Amino acid sequence: MFKKPLLWLTAITLLAGACNRDEQNVDPTEDNERITTVTIEFTNKAAATEIITATIDGLSADGTQPNSASATVSLKPNAAYSMRVLLSDKTKTPVTDISAAIKTEANEHLFVYKPTTGLNLTITPTDRDTNPAPGPYPVGLTNNVTTGAVSSGKLNVVLRHQPNVKNGTATPGTSDLDVSFDVVVK
Secondary structure, X not given: OOHHHHHHHHHHHHHHHHOOXXXXXXXXXXXXXXXXXXXXXXXXXXXXXXXXXEEEEOOOOOOEOOOOOOOEEEEOOOOEEEEEEEEEEOOOOOOEEHHHHHHHOHHHEEEEEEEOOOOOEEEEEOOEOOOOOOOOOEOOOEEEXXXXXXXXXXXXXXXXXXOOOOOOOOOOOEEEEEEEEEEEEO
């Protein structure tokens, strides 16, 4: 006799709980960062007023550079530099500072620097994310750079977008940015 009303009461309670009128609509987020401009800035550690910058502008929607976009960096041999990367999206008004977004989302991003064979250049990231052990992992917005003997080549700069899969390697995720700078050590 009490089973049917109890079943109805349970069903009504479950349905009422499922119809929560206080739900919030969540705005969709962009999966990958939109980057139109990348600048790398080198500061000579022996002479802090010596700052070398190179900018590639007009990147494609997928963060790759058109054939016409290039920039050259000229560094001294056997020198130490600090380097930072500045990213922006000029398709928005005002221009969006993507570097700040990457810093905020450091646990999901990793810069990968690949000098071509023969380019005497070593890059070591100095910033870290806050991922738990086995992290933290490097981010690469700021770096230490050392040059060797006179050489030239390209420096490939890749920004990997790695939400929930970052492990300190370049493999997981997708690329937000993939550009190459000409580098001369002379």
